Amino acid sequence: MKYAIGTKGSPIALKTPPLSSEYTMRADVKDGKEILVCTVGKTVLHYDYRCLDDLHAMLQQHGDWMELGSADEQKPAKEGTVEAWGRSENNPFGGWYGLKKGLRGRFGMYIPPLMEALGLAEVTHEAKGNKKKAL
DSSP states (O other): OOOOOBOSSSBEEEEOTTSOOEEEEEEEEETTEEEEEEEETTEEEEEETTHHHHHHHHHHHHOSOEEOOOOOTTSOOOTTSHHHHHHOTTSTTSSOSBOSTTOOOOHHHHHHHHHHHTTSEEEOOOSSOOEEEEO
């Protein structure tokens, strides 16, 4: 499905789940594939656009709150979290939705607030241990 995610000139401004940091997200095309471009300060991360529908479908099937479990690529993701699912060979993408080697992690930090802004999910906003569920 196509979502109103923003453009290079007008990205969506978002906050991390703990509401402690701001970042932007927009849609783009790279090498003929639709991607999400997440800009956090000077760091730019890319995620496959399909993650939105795939994660929404998984959360609907899960039917309850799921811990986000955000972690950098170099650190292991806690099992049973959104982050672990976003890296799993068992997800519909067959592995990492993050596309930039070395910056593929943090799926559980940056994708859930976008999904909340799009009306696809509800996200908790605690200092730690945030969760999400599909709407």
